[in-house]
Amino acid sequence: MLELVVLISGTGSNLRALLEATRDAEYPARVVAIGADRDAEGLQLGEEYSIPTFTVPFTRYATRAEWGAALAEQIRPWTPDLLVLSGLMRLLPPAVVAEFGPAVINTHPAYLPEFPGAHGVRDALAAGVTETGASVIAVDDGVDSGPILAQERIPVLPGDTESTLHDRIKPVERRLLIQTVLDIANGHIDLKGTTPA
Numbered sequence: 001m002l003e004l005v006v007l008i009s010g011t012g013s014n015l016r017a018l019l020e021a022t023r024d025a026e027y028p029a030r031v032v033a034i035g036a037d038r039d040a041e042g043l044q045l046g047e048e049y050s051i052p053t054f055t056v057p058f059t060r061y062a063t064r065a066e067w068g069a070a071l072a073e074q075i076r077p078w079t080p081d082l083l084v085l086s087g088l089m090r091l092l093p094p095a096v097v098a099e100f101g102p103a104v105i106n107t108h109p110a111y112l113p114e115f116p117g118a119h120g121v122r123d124a125l126a127a128g129v130t131e132t133g134a135s136v137i138a139v140d141d142g143v144d145s146g147p148i149l150a151q152e153r154i155p156v157l158p159g160d161t162e163s164t165l166h167d168r169i170k171p172v173e174r175r176l177l178i179q180t181v182l183d184i185a186n187g188h189i190d191l192k193g194t195t196p197a
């Protein structure tokens with residue numbers, strides 16, 4: 001049984017999908033703790049699913065490295081088999097990636113390496129592309145630059161806004177996240193073999 005610590009910043013809709021998947025006794029993973037870099041709405045899922053939560057407010061620390069050190073202190077006691085970034089809107093400091101890597105994955109609402117960064121959906125719209133996508137990657141020290149573990153193309157439709165497009169991307173992200181965790185648990189994906197560059 002793969003033990004996951006999941007980090008979020010927002011509503012946690014992708015996390016909820018993963019939690020629902022773990023309700024299936026056949027699904028070889030379970031979330032042992034949920035962390036956030038702010039008072040994120042998704043933290044309430046901890047209460048709903050009886051999972052411990054922790055918050056390490058990014059704004060409370062002078063540097064990203066100090067925030068990372070405090071974050072690692074909260075993650076470490078759970079000895080996760082896999083650290084899942086699910087809508088965490090922060091770049092993990094290299095020391096945190098080094099400590100928990102290569103077993104650190106992230107979901108992204110674009111077809112990487114297209115449109116990396118915090119505004120993948122907005123950037124795709126601004127670029128006027130007719131298709132974008134969703135990706136799950138292994139995390140390295142760069143911005144969404146780690147090895148791609150799973151991805152899928154998604155059409156951009158005439159009249160799309162950032163929210164209509166994002167709402168079309170998220171269900172694919174969830175499915176890719178759930179499948180990627182399953183593939184890691186079953187050994188179909190060997191993160192050691194995909195050690196980020």
Ligand code: GRF
Nearest residue numbers: 010011012013014087108109
């Ligand atoms: C996801 O699309 C994720 O890729 C992006 O932010 C969104 C988080 O959504 N970074 P939620 O908090 O899981 O609803």
